[in-house]
Amino acid sequence: MGDPSRDDVRSRLLSWYGANRRDLPWRRSRDPYRILVAEYLLQRTRIASGTPYYERFLERFPTVRDLAAAPFDDVLTVWEGLGFYGRARNLHVAAQAVVERHHGMIPQSYHDLMALPGIGPYTAGAVASIAFGIPVPAVDGNVIRVIARLFRIRENVTSGAVRRRITEIAGKLVSPEQPGAFNQALMELGATVCTPSAPACIRCPLERLCLARAAGEERTLPISSRPRSPRAVSVVFALVTDNRRVLVVRRPRGQLLGGLWALPGGERSGRSETADLKSSIRTQAGIEVRVGPRWSRVNRTFSHRKWSGSIYRCSPLGRPKGTESVRWILREEALRLPLVPFHREAIQALAGLESFGSADNIQISQ
Ligand code: SF4
Structure with a gap:
């Protein structure tokens, strides 16, 4: 079985996403600020626990200017209990840079987004593709897992070289016409179907293309050297x-x-x-x-x-x-x-x- 074809992956994934996407508050908006906030707030956070924080955060800081002007303690007060407090700081400094360097407008290119302090490749890719329709990948833990299984990558996904390879594959897969929907579809698949320990392959739109599934390795991939227990x-x-x-x-x-x-x-x-x-x-x-x-x-x-x-x-x-x-x-x-x-x-x-x-x-x- 050869590598899955790019067109097959795109069309199956996009039609699955169209029928199965969850209706989440941040998906109802193309406002780049709201998307930026969602991408920071929801990384490594369960949707159910992150959603009330997202809503409270936007109520307290409805625009990027409100966020940039707020004392950091106010940002932390709204964030308190969510964990990963470094993300609150990064979002705050990114908002301040948007106001100082871009007159309060979220920059519309991947490279300008990447040049903001506190923004990494995942967040820049998610905002660029979802808010501005730029065909760049957004590679988070869910995407790493789906691609490692789909392409049967049997190397340690915590290594920099393997991450780069996965990002390259994600960059080739991303749909030029619907990059935001495609990136969200990959993440959604990882969050709801291709889950870490119990992938539901029989419900997966990519089952017939998936090399790990064909080899019976869907539960053993991806390989990671990270210790699992704290x-x-x-x-x-x-x-x-x-x-x-x-x-x-x-x-x-x-x-x-x-x-x-x-x-x-x-x-x-x-x-x-x-x-x-x-x-x-x-x-x-x-x-x-x-x-x-x-x-x-x-x-x-x-x-x-x-x-x-x-x-x-x-x-x-x-x-x-x-x-x-x-x-x-x-x-x-x-x-x-x-x-x-x-x-x-x-x-x-x-x-x-x-x-x-x-x-x-x-x-x-x-
Ligand atoms: S077939 Fe299974 S392992 Fe492959 S992408 Fe789908 S859920 Fe993941």
Whole structure:
């Protein structure tokens, strides 16, 4: 069996997409800004959980100018809970560059899109093809999987050379007449039919062309060297409070949950919980604390890490000094900041319990 013919792939996929595409809010618009927002917001996010974020985001920032002019904390507040916070920063800087360099108009060429800070080949390809009808590929994880199976690529798809080859194939397949629909069709096929562990080949419009299916390898491809399960890491955090004030620190950019405000603490270095906690608070907020009882347990799984550990009640020994990345503020003010979601829950639980009396020595569990 030879390589699938480009025309066959295009026509089968486009007619399947016409009949099976899901009606999603971002597919009802050709507005390039809305498409740009959708492409950032929905990468590696389930549609059901991403859709309310998309709608709230556009309500709060209806135009690229509104987004560019907003403080980054406002962007993070709307994004909070969605994860992958680096994407929020990238979208924000891209919007600012659109306003500064292109008078608030999303550029209409793939190369100008690629020249914007924070935009990579996938996003540039998706916006160029969907919003402007430019025949360029948009290669995300779904597309990689479909092409690796369709062309029976038995090499590691995490390698740069194999990625380039897949992008080249996607570039040749893309329909010159309907590039946006074609790219969305490939992604839709990967999301709904050619899924990672259980491809539904009998429902697939490409079944008769698919080399992996013909070889019985649809479940073993693609080959990837990436570890599948997230690494387990111990963490400890502090709910440092005094009367109605709480200590929060800004998590450094580039780290997990980077840019969000958080309770001080973090990943442990291997000493006792108390020693690690005191040392983190000293480094992050410049104060000493008295460590009190455990407040709650932490069990959170992210894409590459699984955090488990505790949050402790602590009292400050001295008054914390506010800086760019440290705030000693009223709890209600803290709750207005973009916060690490499970730290928000801890502060809210404290406020809730205190409305029934003293919360000292009470432990809640999660
Ligand atoms: S036939 Fe199966 S493996 Fe091949 S593209 Fe379709 S769903 Fe994927």
